[in-house]
Structures are given as structure tokens and as C-alpha cells.
Amino acid sequence: MLVNLFQRLNGYLESQVIGQPELVKELLIALLADGHILVEGPPGLAKTRAVKVLSDCIEGDFHRIQFTPDLLPADLTGTDIFRPETGDFDFQRGPIFNALILADEINRAPAKVQAAMLEAMAEKQVTAGGKTHTLPDLFLVMATQNPIEQEGTYPLPEAQLDRFLMQLNVSFPGEESELAILRLNRGEALGEEKSDPVAVSQDEVFAGRKAVLTIYMAEDVERYIIRLSMATREPARYSDKLANCLQMGVSPRATLALDRCARAHAWLEGRDFVTPEDVQKMAYPVLRHRLLLSYEAQAEGLNPDDIITELLNQVAAV
Template identity: 45%
Template sequence: MDLKEINAKIEEKSSFVNTLNTEIHKKIIGQDYMIRRILIALFTNGHILVEGVPGLAKTLTIDTIARIISLDFKRIQFTPDLLPADLTGGLIYNEQNKEFEPKKGPIFTNILLADEVNRAPAKVQAAMLESMQEKQVTLGNTTLELPSPFFVLATQNPIEQEGTYQLPEAQMDRFMLKLKVDYPNKSQEREIMDLHGVNRNIELNQILKPEDIIDIRETIDNLYVEDSIKDYILNIVFATRDPERYGLSELANYIDFGASPRASIYILKAAKASAFLNRRGYVVPDDIKEIAKDVLRHRTILSFEAEAENIDSDNVIEEILANIEVP
């Protein structure tokens, strides 16, 4: 299939995008950045970690998307006393047949909102992250497949650190994207007041079905990516590991560990999804630039020197993007 045919196919397959966004914005004012990233991850079989203060419509957004796509949605409030079985389920003794039977936990859903994931102990975090990776849960001797599609949106509250268990870097690597969600602007907040300041029932139309997500994923896999674009991705990722090789010696003291190979894979996948949402059958450098920070910010581990100089991973990634040659 040549590029012209691919482009025509993508344009046809992505015809729902504008309608989907319009439907979402019936209930959600602003938050275009978060909405677009959720769709990118959902359409590429990835998961998202969101850092933002409470009240930024994270739950409302993901619940709205779930309704529009007719996906099963569950929310779990992570707390210090949460047990792995509270998430995955466990074995229940059946008096009638004198056997233990698996009882599914709330993780058996299409979309799971793991609220304040850093408040739960390491064992609970590990149970969730293992399920995210393997798409299955083992209860006793029984292995149960999770529903398809399966998508996790985990949140962290950046302003309350007391009583929290920081996600280890190796665990965070399982998330495709890490988002930093900020407050709406003044005009958007006025619209939010007008929309949600009174009780009203907003009807949402179903735009997609769960099986459509699987089809969209296959379509995105077939988008055209030039070798020069793949090299561009590799140069960005390798610059986080060996900045001096790319003429960025000033960054060497700020980076302890560069991004893992998952970063290259996820940048490619997310860039394809970005092109799809733009109704384009091929990836361009702007698709890479759009999602690079979200893929790399939790995979680029900075030194104490960077922290002392108030430099964060976004600053480092911006410098890399500004200096790596664009194809």
C-alpha cells in the first residue's frame, strides 16, 4: 500500500475524531492536553500517570470518555491500608462444592482510575503494575485475562507528600506517558462555573464501541514512518543517555540515567496516534515533539546537581529537542 492509499484509509478511519472531541467537550471545558493524551494512550494500548492537584476534572474526563466509547469504568481510591486483594480479587471458599473459587476485584474493567496511586504500599502498586504489563491476574492456581481494551489512568497529588509511597523509577517505566496537568485559565473556569454550577443532566452519545478501539489500534500500527523519523526518535532517546555525544555536554552532570528502550517504542507509538488524531497517514517531526516530554519526563533520571539548580526533566528534554537535528 503506497502513502496515498494509507493516507486515504487513515482519513476514512479517523472520521469520528472531531465528533468524539465535540461529545467530550459537552461535559469537559478545556483540558485538551489531557484529553488528547488519554486518547493517544487508549488507542495504542498504553497507560498514563497524571500529576496534578485535586479538582482538575481527571475523574470526570475519563468517566466521560468511558461513557462515549461504552467502556466499563471503575475508580479506586488508593490508601495506605489497601491490600493487593482489594484490587485484584482473591479466592472465596464455596460451601456447596467445598472448593476455593476466584472472586474478581475491581481491576477487571476496561478503564481503571487509580486515584492517588502513591498512597498505596509497594505490594499494591506492584500488583497493579504487573497486571498492566501482563494484561492478566493470577488468583491461586487460576490465571484470568483482563478485559480488552484495558487502560489504567493513575494519578499522583504533587502537593501532599505525607503518607505517600513514591513509585520507583522502574515501575513508572510501565506507564507510556506521564502528564503534568495544570489549572484551567480564567475564561475556561468561568465556563466550568456556568456549566457545572447548576444541576443538569447532560446527555452523551455513544461514538465508538469497545471493539472499535481494537480496530483503531491495528490501523495506527500501519501508519507510515520514514527511516529518518525513526532515526530522529533514536537520537532524542540516546541524547538522554549520552548527551556529550550530541554536543550537549552541559547536560551530562544533570542526568544520572537516560531513558530506557521503552521510550523509543512509546515515542513511535504515540507519534503514530498523534498523526492519526490529526487525520494523517504518516508521522512528521511535530508529532515527535508533541509527545516527547510526556514519554521521557519520568524516564530521564536527574542528578542531585540538577535538583540543586532547580532543573527538572522537562528543562533537560526541551534542551535536547532544541539541539537534535530535525529531519
């Protein structure tokens, strides 16, 4: 079965990206839900390795783009090159025209580059030289940003944050996981034979996306998703805490994202139906980067996850 293939892929990725099961699973959910993922965490936590290992398993090209303050949109999208022998301009494609993209430290690029990324992520196309060029059908961006260093960074605008399907906060692995990482790294350095990657074709990825969309979701669960979104826009109806902490709620794009991610989560769990628990599990990565907290909430030291917990406590599942 197709779901078994992706479950094996999940297991293989966890064996190669040790101590980050959530990162691995969210990557697969983003792949199946046809969205992009923003990963926030300190350096050295296998963010690059995760996308690289995934690209080794999936039919498609991988490219890492290091975002810097001097990066130009053409460095990302490509540019027209004049050919003297023909007298014409040919479009030289940039690194964005790969299937799997790692946008490393995306918040270090200026606004013009962010705008180029916004079109690519939202519409799967880039415009250069007055012409529109279509990106690959299989197109996934995993962007990273360092939560510690803020000097020389350009905070991502809300419009671009909303383009990310999910935001994942990555933490340090535990003691046993770090021991396993040490041994895996030593084995790779010695050239020890490792297990073969699980091969997944692009057709199987697209078939998986269709299968996810056919997962049964009861009307009560659909309305639960909508109530969660509405509660961020009309928080006073639910609790004073929500009303005081939320400056702006989520857009309908968040509702669509929560629907798809809950379906993908249920499908990867081997079920053919979505439960409220699937919605609750995915609410954190889907909503945390879309909520705009008030100054009062920030002054109290609250973060988006605290607000989502309150949201789930206040909004009835059925």
C-alpha cells in the same frame, strides 16, 4: 471514516471536560496506543471526570479505585472464596478487571499493591492463588497523584513509572474556561438536557489501534526517535548540560512509546504520515517520567521538561 469518529469523540470530551484539552487528547492517544497514563496535578481539575466521561462513550466498564496505605493486593486483584456447598475455591474478581480504571492517588498505596499493579499494567493479567487471570482486551489505567502532599505517600518505583505510556502535568484552567465550567456545572445541577455522547464500540477502538500502526513513518523519523533515546543514554556526545543533568537515560520501552504516540497524534490530526513535529510534541509526556535527573540538576531547580527541551535543541531532526 474511523478517524472522524475519534475526532468527534475528542470534541465531545473537550465540551464536557473544559479547560483541559491536553488531558483529553492524551487520554485518546493512550487509548489508541494501548497504554496507560499517569496524571499529576492538584485536586479538583477534572481528572476523575475525564475518565468517567470517556467511559460513558466507550463500550466498557469503568471503576474508580481509591488508593490508601491500608489497601491490600487482594482488594485490587480479587481473591479466592471458599464455597462450602461445593468444597471448592472460586476466584472473586477485583475491580482491576474493568476496562477503564481510575487509580486515584496511586502513590498512597504500599509496595505490595504497586507490585500487583505492575503485573496488570505490563502483562494485562493478574496472578492470584497460583493461577493467572487475563484482564479485558480493552484495558486502560489512568493513575493520578498529588504533587503537593508527600506525607504518607510511597514514591512510584522506576519500574512502574516505565509502565506508563505517558505522564501528563495538569494545570489550572484560565478565566474563560473556569466561567464555562461554572455554567456547565450549574446546568447539570438543574438537569438541563446535554448533548448525547459519541458512542464508540470496542471493535472501533481496536480498529483505530490498527489504523494508527499503519500510519507511514519515514526512516529518517524512525531514526530521529532512536537518536532522542540514545542521547539520554549518551548525553556527553551532545552537550555538557545534558551530561551533567542526566543520571540515567530511557529504556527501549520509551522508544516504542514515542513511536506509538507520535503515530496516534498524527492520526488524530487527520494525517497519514508522521512528522518530526509529532515526535517533538509527544516527547514531553512520553519521556518526562522516565528521565532520572542528577543531584546537580535538582539543585539548580531544573525539571524533566527543561531537560527534554535541551534534548530537542541538541538532537537534529533530520
